[in-house]
Amino acid sequence: MNHANRALRYWLGEKSDPEHTRFFVDALNARGWVAGDAEHWDTAWLTPMPEPRVYAQLGPDQRINHIPGNNxxxxxxxxxxxxxxxxxxxxxxxxxxxxxxxxxxxxxxxxxxxxxxxxxxxxxxxxxxxxxxxxxxxxxxxxxxxxxxxxxxxxxxxxxxxxxxxxxxxxxxxxxxxxxxxxxxxxxxxxxxxxxxxxxxxxxxxxxxxxxxxxxxxxxxxxxxxxxxxxxxxxxxxxxxxxxxxxxxxxxxxxxxxxxxxxxxxxxxxxxxxxxxxxxxxxxxxxxxxxxxxxxxxxxxxxxxxxxxxxxxxxxxxxxxxxxxxxxxxxxxxxxxxxxxxxxxxxxxxxxxxxxxxxxxxxxxxxxxxMLVSPSLADQPAAQRALGKDFSPVFVPWQVVEHYGERGLALEHTATGQVFNPNPTAAWIWLQAVSGMPADAIAKQLVATAAAASTPTLAQAREAVWHALGEWARNGLLRQTPVNTRL
The missing domain is CATH 3.30.470.20 (ATP-grasp fold, B domain)
Structure with missing residues (x-):
């Protein structure tokens, strides 16, 4: 937190419950923090969920005690x-x-x-x-x-x-x-x-x-x-x-x-x-x-x-x-x-x-x-430290039918009927994923097979592959398997 030349400030919101906030206030007051307001705070401890505007204005040095979607x-x-x-x-x-x-x-x-x-x-x-x-x-x-x-x-x-x-x-x-x-x-x-x-x-x-x-x-x-x-x-x-x-x-x-x-x-x-x-x-x-x-x-x-x-x-x-x-x-x-x-x-x-x-x-x-729908790239280091080995998610098809036509690959969700039309690169990623290839192996293969003029870096390829797999998993087209491959 950037707080040069001033005390750090906390904000309790407009609808705070004193029974919910007193230990928070006591802990921070004892360390030199002071009360702020809706426009000036470093950390917020709110009893109800914050208004959307609070999240919209959340700065890089601010922390708040509720996660969107916790409902x-x-x-x-x-x-x-x-x-x-x-x-x-x-x-x-x-x-x-x-x-x-x-x-x-x-x-x-x-x-x-x-x-x-x-x-x-x-x-x-x-x-x-x-x-x-x-x-x-x-x-x-x-x-x-x-x-x-x-x-x-x-x-x-x-x-x-x-x-x-x-x-x-x-x-x-x-x-x-x-x-x-x-x-x-x-x-x-x-x-x-x-x-x-x-x-x-x-x-x-x-x-x-x-x-x-x-x-x-x-x-x-x-x-x-x-x-x-x-x-x-x-x-x-x-x-x-x-x-x-x-x-x-x-x-x-x-x-x-x-x-x-x-x-x-x-x-x-x-x-x-x-x-x-x-x-x-x-x-x-x-x-x-x-x-x-x-x-x-x-x-x-x-x-x-x-x-x-x-x-x-x-x-x-x-x-x-x-x-x-x-x-x-x-x-x-x-x-x-x-x-x-x-x-x-x-x-x-x-x-x-x-x-x-x-x-x-x-x-x-x-x-x-x-059990995660799709681990994130940020999850990977924690997974590897916890498991003591390399970690890369592997997916299998789920609730999906593949269709091939003049426009290439189309993916139909069997429960909702929604159709997804991946671009050629995404379609290639899909085919590697459903063949059982781990996410990072797909990224390495993408770099190796890309045309010289459009070759992504490995970091770019990993971002693209993990993002695509995550979107398909979130939409119910893929599901993780228990197999986590050592690369």
Whole structure:
């Protein structure tokens, strides 16, 4: 950041929530930062999404805490669609335990009104199931209720219906949901991190599957629990939760590994859409980052289920001093302090002391690379460092029929009927790709076979090849294979 002869400035936006901003402000004030305004700031910490004009005016030395396109994760109806589309792409990819990859960690979900017929079919197949009805874009437990009859759910847009998981794991007979803090510290190249701590959101009444109308037993949101006159909101840390699981004879490390797998798959499912939105809005991906609050229910078999991803997760201290409020405050302050280091807003000689755990890329993340619609050139060095070998994506045809005519090659998307007409160079790239040639090998061959007068540099050829392959993959004509070739 270029800040010669002046203090660095932060901006909180016009609709900031003091509970969401105070740890951010405290951390920066302690380091000599000062409050700025909409026209003069170096970093912004906004509670809601910024107006388009904010992204349009984003300068090279500014950082902001929201990524365009994050609604693919943070809007309940869009999250379901994002994961469903990913499941189609990930067919035949290996999962964590050797089974097929795919987000089998989200309860059956239906967007109203488009999925109403499918919901009715599911309800007939599971007559004993209850269904939880949620506003598609609300928070803090607002508007959520249970029903035994899908015929009574709203059929207008803006509602999501989800199969109710009625066999949760409990602590002292109380239902709970884990709140995990996930940081997309870099979009391109992609970096996904999880804060080492988190919280256990406890319901405020004992769980009884027969008492579906008791919101204090069924819902775990602190805002709902706070309304229960017979109980207080209690903070329980992820660390303490792990200790309790171990005392019960369970393996918390195995559970966290499954949760980390869930996190990486969820974020990867939305990465390409976020990158495309950044490109469409001319937002440099190195100027944005995102902190998400993932809510995961753990069932009686210790299987984690993703319920939702929250934009600007609450940093409010919900517990009082007697029920863990001090520990909650320490955890949330550390979360923000460490985040500011991880994204480079607060420079530190070493980031090793932060409590964020890198989930992707890592040396163990090789199976995730084919899940990306199309890795970017910026991803390649990170992939090679993580894998310890050269990395170049390989693609196979998907949802496409090739047509040859007087105008050359035409590509028809089998699902939409859309036709793509690549120019001769792009058509040549296509033919090499569908023959199984890795992206960088295609680029080298392009340089070797080009006419002398128009020979591109290798860098230009790589840019052209990776871009073309990425566009075809984004349009559903190509799909990555698990084969990553050493060049």
């Amino acid at each position: 693919q994760l943070t809007v309940k109806s869009a999250l379901h669609q994002t994961l469903r589309a990913a499941a189609q792409r990930w067919r035949n990819l290996p999962g964590q335990d050797g089974t097929q990859a795919g987000p089998a960690f989200m309860p059956a979900t239906f967007n109203m009104p488009d999925d109403f017929a499918a919901l009715q079919t599911a309800a007939r197949a599971m007559p004993e199931s209850a269904w939880i009805v949620k506003p598609a874009n609300a928070a803090r437990g607002e508007g959520i209720y249970l029903t035994d009859s899908v015929d009574r759910v709203p059929q207008q847009p803006g509602w999501v219906v989800q199969r109710y998981l009625d066999q949760p794991h409990t602590l002292d007979g109380v239902k709970y949901v884990l709140r995990l803090y996930v940081l997309i510290s870099s979009l391109d190249p992609l970096r996904i991190e999880r804060f080492a701590e988190g919280s256990v959101k406890l319901a405020s009444a004992p769980y009884d599957p027969a008492e579906r109308d008791n919101v204090y037993a069924v819902l775990t949101n602190p805002d709902v629990s706070a309304r229960n006159p017979a109980s207080s909101v209690t903070f329980l840390s992820l660390h303490t939760y792990a200790q309790r699981l171990r005392a019960m004879g369970h393996d918390p490390d195995a559970l966290m590994a499954r949760l980390d797998d869930l996190i990486v798959q969820t974020v990867i499912a939305a990465v390409d859409g976020m990158r495309k939105r950044c490109a469409d809005e001319h937002v440099a991906p190195d100027r944005v980052y995102e902190l998400l609050g993932l809510d995961c229910l753990i069932d009686s078999a210790l299987k984690p289920w993703l319920l939702e991803c929250n934009l600007s997760p609450s940093l409010e201290i919900c517990a009082n001093e007697a029920t863990g409020g001090r520990e909650e405050r320490v955890m949330k302050k550390a979360l923000v302090d460490d985040l500011l280091v991880r994204v480079g807003i607060i420079p530190e000689p070493s980031q090793a002391g932060t409590r964020f755990k890198r989930l992707f890329p890592t040396p163990e993340s090789s199976r995730y690379w084919p």
